[in-house]
Amino acid sequence: MPTHSILNRLPHDxxxxxxxxxxxxxxxxVIGLLLSAAIVKVYADTSQIYKFQNALSEVQENGxxxxxxxxxxxRLAGNFGCDASQPIAGSTIPPATDIRLGFHLAxxxxxxxxxxxxxxxxxxQLILRGxxxxxxxxxxxxxxTIADPLTVETTAGLTxxxxxxxxxxxxxxxxxxTGLGGGGTTITHSGTTALYxxxxxxxVQEIQVIQYCIGQATAWTATNNLMALKRLINPDAGENxxxxxxxxxxxxxxxxxxxxxxxxxxxDTFANRYINAPAALGDALWASVKTLRIELVARSxxxxxxxxxxxxxxxxxxxxxxxxxxxxxxxxxNTITLRNKGT
Numbered sequence: 001m002p003t004h005s006i007l008n009r010l011p012h013d014x015x016x017x018x019x020x021x022x023x024x025x026x027x028x029x030v031i032g033l034l035l036s037a038a039i040v041k042v043y044a045d046t047s048q049i050y051k052f053q054n055a056l057s058e059v060q061e062n063g064x065x066x067x068x069x070x071x072x073x074x075r076l077a078g079n080f081g082c083d084a085s086q087p088i089a090g091s092t093i094p095p096a097t098d099i100r101l102g103f104h105l106a107x108x109x110x111x112x113x114x115x116x117x118x119x120x121x122x123x124x125q126l127i128l129r130g131x132x133x134x135x136x137x138x139x140x141x142x143x144x145t146i147a148d149p150l151t152v153e154t155t156a157g158l159t160x161x162x163x164x165x166x167x168x169x170x171x172x173x174x175x176x177x178t179g180l181g182g183g184g185t186t187i188t189h190s191g192t193t194a195l196y197x198x199x200x201x202x203x204v205q206e207i208q209v210i211q212y213c214i215g216q217a218t219a220w221t222a223t224n225n226l227m228a229l230k231r232l233i234n235p236d237a238g239e240n241x242x243x244x245x246x247x248x249x250x251x252x253x254x255x256x257x258x259x260x261x262x263x264x265x266x267x268d269t270f271a272n273r274y275i276n277a278p279a280a281l282g283d284a285l286w287a288s289v290k291t292l293r294i295e296l297v298a299r300s301x302x303x304x305x306x307x308x309x310x311x312x313x314x315x316x317x318x319x320x321x322x323x324x325x326x327x328x329x330x331x332x333x334n335t336i337t338l339r340n341k342g343t
Contacts, residue, residue, distance in 0.1 A: 055300035055328045059253065063298035063332040066229045066251040070126070071336055073210060074292055077128040078111030078340035080174075080207065081167025090193040091174040093163060100237060101209045103129055103163065104174050111338065112289050113209075114259055114277035121319055123214035123227075124259045124277065125241060126294070130340060131165065133157055135205030138166070139185070142197045150187040150196075150204060155180045158187065158206050163234070165207055166192050168200040174207070208233050213241035217252040219301075220244075226301065229254040255297045255329075258315055262291035262335075292336045300328040 020028075080088060091104040102110045113127030136152045143150060150166070158164065162177045164187075171194055179188040187204065196202035210233050217228035232239060232247035241247050261278075262271025263285055271290040278285045295314060305328040311318050312329040 051302070052305055052328070055302060055305045056330075059298045059300055059328055059330045062251050062253045063296055063330055066254050066296050066298070067294075067332055067334050069229070069231075069250055070212060070294055070296075071334060073128050073212070074336045075339050076132075077130045078338055079131040079205070080111075080165050081172040081205070082169040082203065086167075086169070086172055088165075089171045089173055092190040092193055093174055093176050094190075097176075098174075101129075101163075101234060102127070103207065103209065110286065111340070112261070112286060112292075114261070116277045116279075117258075120315065120317060121256070123242070123257045126212040126257065126259050126292070127209060128212070129207065129209045131205040131207050133205065135203040138196060138198050138202040138204065140198050142199075143192075143195065146192045146195055149182070150189065150192075151182070151185055152187060152204055153185065155184050155187060158204070163207050164189070164204050166196050166202055166204050168196055168202040170200070177206075209235070211235060211241040211247070212257065213247070214254060214257050215242040215247065215249075216244045218249055219252065224301075224303070226252060227255045227299075228252040229257065229296070253299050253301055255299045256295075256314060257297075258295040260293040261285075261289045262293060263288040264290050290338060292334075292338065294334045294336065296332045296334075298330045298332060303327055 088104050091098055093101075093103065098104055102113055104110070111129050113129070115125035115127070117124050136154055136157070139151050139153050141151060158177060158180060160177060160180050163174065164177055165172055165174050167173075173193045175192055176190040177187055178190060180186070181188070210231050212229065212231050214227050215230045217226040220226045228249045229251045230241060230247040230249050232241040235241070239246050259277065260274040261276070262274050264271055265288060266272055269290070274293055275285065297312065297314060303324075304326045306326045309321050309323075309325060310329065311321050312331050313319070314331060
């Protein structure tokens with residue numbers, strides 16, 4: 001077939017070969033921009049939702065962890081032997097140390113203490129005293145004098161240069177541990193002020209005073225102002241729990257701690273009102289504390305979680321936030337009964 005016959009059948013109308021017009025291109029561009037904007041919006045919203053959910057999980061986890069620490073410690077407070085209702089018969093801890101730690105005042109054990117924050121919004125400190133566990137049994141041979149070393153089943157769980165109680169459910173004394181030896185079964189000490197025997201079922205328990213407070217977290221900066229729940233065990237003279245570098249950081253992102261003390265003022269063994277921490281260790285109100293009401297403020301580690309300021313309420317008062325504060329906050333409240341505190 002001749003070539004020219006095929007070419008003659010091809011369209012030669014210029015209108016059949018034109019491209020897109022400018023208006024069509026502009027419409028396509030607008031449609032593309034709208035689709036791109038929609039995709040970006042969906043991505044931004046999804047990213048914000050992910051950040052919020054991640055921050056919420058973080059805040060809840062840190063808050064629960066901090067609450068669990070305090071609940072467990074508070075329920076152990078006041079365990080100074082097998083019968084918490086028995087008065088402490090005596091203490092051979094050096095007087096200056098005993099006054100500083102507050103284990104023993106006259107004949108009264110001091111399970112609970114606290115320091116009120118300087119302002120309504122400033123963190124409180126909670127002080128708990130008591131044993132760290134079930135203790136160890138006194139074993140044969142029985143000590144001949146109150147100054148003789150104690151032979152026990154094991155010294156595991158005891159701390160050299162720590163503090164302990166010895167109790168047989170009839171009497172209880174507090175003393176200093178001065179050494180652990182004898183193949184892990186001997187305790188040397190500052191004296192027990194009374195003779196305890198194997199036959200009497202005496203047990204030795206290590207005791208501690210633990211301060212819980214809010215202080216700067218390890219990751220603290222002037223920009224993030226990240227705080228943490230801390231604890232300080234058996235503080236030395238001059239040690240202050242909130243100070244940076246002092247104590248042990250437990251949970252970061254805990255920005256505030258507020259403690260109210262439920263006191264029994266009508267002697268029915270139940271708390272009938274809540275008060276702030278009495279100022280003096282020897283205040284009679286400490287002896288009537290039956291429960292603790294603890295408020296913890298947990299905060300997200302990252303800023304920019306919320307789009308607007310979301311103030312939180314602490315102690316019935318709304319806490320104002322800085323203009324650029326877009327952290328996520330959650331207040332967790334725990335009411336804890338002091339199980340081991342004698343009546």
